[in-house]
Amino acid sequence: MIQLQNVTKKFFKDKSLDNVSITFNKGDRVAIMGPNGAGKTTLVRVILGYYHIGSGEVRVDGYDPIKERVEVVRNIGFIPQLPPPIKLSCKELIEYVSKSSGCTQKSIIDNADKMGLDIQKQMNKSFFKLSGGMKQKLLISIAVSKKSDILIFDEPTANLDPKGRESFYKLLEVIKEDKILLFITHRLDEIEHLVNRVVYMDLGKVVSDEKL
């Protein structure tokens, strides 16, 4: 369960999150929407413990994302809005993820295959040197292979070709019902069949929160 209570996060004077209180429970599959600058990525980063908050409280399965970051991140599969500058080769990255999160290398490779990414051909290449879409496909394969109870995707399809997008949504259909899925998107029509709740944000606030 993810709980935010009266969370305010400021950068200088601007409030990126303005007194936000929201709870995500097991089985919630949430589309998080709203204009650029609404605070969506900040919300996700606060849940992941990237940012200290000004006031309020955040708990992920009872853990504090700042003080107990390892416990929090262990249980989250995350795809960032922009791929991080990972210096490892694809092979090293897959080995690392498999060791640290206990999923098999094969499941990552199989999921990459389902995403239309022939990762076997790229194994010795640096992750950094893959195209934007290829990076995203590999990160998606990793995130869905990890046995996390929480999946957080921050505009994951922005870099994907139409076929990649389609394969991604197909991968998500097999995700178990008891997980929490937070999916930031501008395209509700594409993921409407995958979600059961839609949250709109604007100016750092949750402006609507509806069950579908």
Ligand SMILES: Nc1ncnc2c1ncn2[C@@H]1O[C@H](COP(=O)(O)OP(=O)(O)O)[C@@H](O)[C@H]1O
């Ligand atoms: N690291 C940062 N430093 C300064 N301002 C930031 C930072 N991250 C986000 N912001 C500001 O917070 C607001 C919300 O940003 P963000 O959460 O990225 O919006 P969204 O993901 O909804 O487009 C914006 O005004 C942005 O400029």
Ligand SMILES: [Mg+2]
């Ligand atoms: Mg964002």
